[in-house]
Amino acid sequence: MLEKLKLKTFDAEEIRKDFPILERRVNGKQLVYLDSAATSQKPRQVIEAEKAYYSEYNANIHRGVHKLSQEATEAYEGVREKVLRLINAREKEEIIYTRGTTEAINIVTGSVLLNSLQKGDEIVLTVMEHHSNLVPWLAMKKRGIDVKFVDINDDGTLKMEQFEVLITKKTRIVAVSCASNLLGTINDARKIAKIAHENDALALLDAAQAVPHMPVDVKAMDCDFLAFSGHKMLGPTGTGILYGKRYLLEEMEPVQFGGDMIKEVHLTHATWNDLPWKFEAGTPNIAGVIGLGVAIDYLQKIGLSNIRMHEKQLIAYALKTLKEIKGIRIFGPMDPEIRGGVISFNLADVHPHDLATVLDYEGIAVRSGHHCAMPLTERLGETATTRASFYIYNTEEEIDRLVEALEKARKVFGV
Ligand code: 7TS
Numbered sequence: 001m002l003e004k005l006k007l008k009t010f011d012a013e014e015i016r017k018d019f020p021i022l023e024r025r026v027n028g029k030q031l032v033y034l035d036s037a038a039t040s041q042k043p044r045q046v047i048e049a050e051k052a053y054y055s056e057y058n059a060n061i062h063r064g065v066h067k068l069s070q071e072a073t074e075a076y077e078g079v080r081e082k083v084l085r086l087i088n089a090r091e092k093e094e095i096i097y098t099r100g101t102t103e104a105i106n107i108v109t110g111s112v113l114l115n116s117l118q119k120g121d122e123i124v125l126t127v128m129e130h131h132s133n134l135v136p137w138l139a140m141k142k143r144g145i146d147v148k149f150v151d152i153n154d155d156g157t158l159k160m161e162q163f164e165v166l167i168t169k170k171t172r173i174v175a176v177s178c179a180s181n182l183l184g185t186i187n188d189a190r191k192i193a194k195i196a197h198e199n200d201a202l203a204l205l206d207a208a209q210a211v212p213h214m215p216v217d218v219k220a221m222d223c224d225f226l227a228f229s230g231h232k233m234l235g236p237t238g239t240g241i242l243y244g245k246r247y248l249l250e251e252m253e254p255v256q257f258g259g260d261m262i263k264e265v266h267l268t269h270a271t272w273n274d275l276p277w278k279f280e281a282g283t284p285n286i287a288g289v290i291g292l293g294v295a296i297d298y299l300q301k302i303g304l305s306n307i308r309m310h311e312k313q314l315i316a317y318a319l320k321t322l323k324e325i326k327g328i329r330i331f332g333p334m335d336p337e338i339r340g341g342v343i344s345f346n347l348a349d350v351h352p353h354d355l356a357t358v359l360d361y362e363g364i365a366v367r368s369g370h371h372c373a374m375p376l377t378e379r380l381g382e383t384a385t386t387r388a389s390f391y392i393y394n395t396e397e398e399i400d401r402l403v404e405a406l407e408k409a410r411k412v413f414g415v
Contacts, residue, residue: 010307012310015392019043019393021041025363029363032364033393034366035387036232036341036394037209037232041234046236049291060283079289080095083095087217087218088216094275097276098227099240100229101228103242104227105204105227106255108204108225109139110136111252111254112252115253119144125137125150125175126149128185129206133204152185155333163191167196169200174196174203177209180376181209182371182385183333185339186339189203193222204227212234213340215308216304224244226242227241236287238288254281261277302392312336313336315341322406332344342387344387345387349415358405358408359406359409364402366388367389368387
């Protein structure tokens with residue numbers, strides 16, 4: 001018998017009560033939501049914050065002297081301080097609201113800072129990047145910029161020694177995920193940033209799978225840019241953050257133009273607003289950002305270290321129980337110390353979409369496919385995988401349900 005989770009400071013059952021969607025039944029079964037790496041569920045506090053904005057003080061921000069606009073502006077701008085504290089940034093000017101990680105990375109790749117890259121300059125990525133930290137860089141190849149990739153070991157960890165070789169004086173930027181959305185591997189981002197800086201390159205960290213799950217400290221990691229999504233950390237969809245060191249953001253040109261990002265406009269020219277608004281053209285997702293602020297409060301009340309501890313225990317339990325299933329191939333490190341709450345696997349030769357369909361019959365939501373990491377899936381020698389991913393509201397009992405359903409699937413597919 002495997003020992004059940006015994007957490008003193010963490011009560012997933014209590015947390016679950018805040019998530020109305022978890023009461024849903026799917027195909028007659030109690031929903032088991034194991035797809036938080038794609039997007040997390042939202043607690044009623046976040047849902048209510050959005051509702052309160054629309055029903056009590058809906059107005060555009062930064063442009064009205066009227067009461068509602070002032071209240072909306074205050075609530076929206078107040079969230080910057082919460083984000084700052086969450087990631088230990090220095091000043092609010094470093095916190096840019098975006099639609100998500102994808103937009104955050106595209107602001108960096110699309111800005112003049114990187115438009116100044118020249119033929120022969122190099123970018124260093126890894127083979128485990130999500131498409132949103134890969135495709136924007138590949139688009140630079142047509143300007144003669146070379147993109148190089150650090151490979152993985154058989155256990156799904158990065159070949160760290162390759163950073164020392166691939167990062168050279170030609171390297172302008174190193175862009176790496178803090179944690180893989182497919183393998184779960186937690187990378188040594190601090191060390192990677194250090195190697196980048198030793199070679200006068202910048203370090204961008206894709207923290208989409210890190211900020212929601214563990215303490216992240218931009219000062220300690222000394223990264224130049226950090227990107228993450230609000231919707232993966234209990235916040236609304238269409239929210240995200242680009243953190244950047246102030247001197248870099250000051251140097252960068254905006255990538256979107258229009259209202260709110262300007263200081264003065266004349267028919268002959270325009271001047272840009274101060275940071276952070278220079279990068280926030282047009283009416284933003286006001287309700288979403290306000291909801292994100294409540295999500296951050298919720299996470300910080302639990303404590304990011306406690307969340308990491310809970311997920312570490314869940315992944316340890318999942319690795320232990322799933323590996324007993326006949327015919328299963330689990331990808332990524334087997335050591336929970338260096339793995340987030342993500343487990344991708346394949347069962348014999350069953351196609352992941354078929355497997356996910358059988359799991360759905362059992363009320364279990366997982367993701368199947370390439371998880372927006374096609375090069376990594378290919379590198380693993382697969383065309384697709386099935387992925388279960390955990391968050392604060394998941395329990396060992398749900399992992400038991402997954403294991404039971406996988407055993408059932410083995411019978412269905414005769415493997
Ligand atoms: N980077 C990583 C590591 C991610 O996991 C994701 C989304 C992104 C970037 C992009 O975030 P977005 O909010 O801009 O879309 N990952 C996933 C996933 O694993 N399944 O669906 C989305």
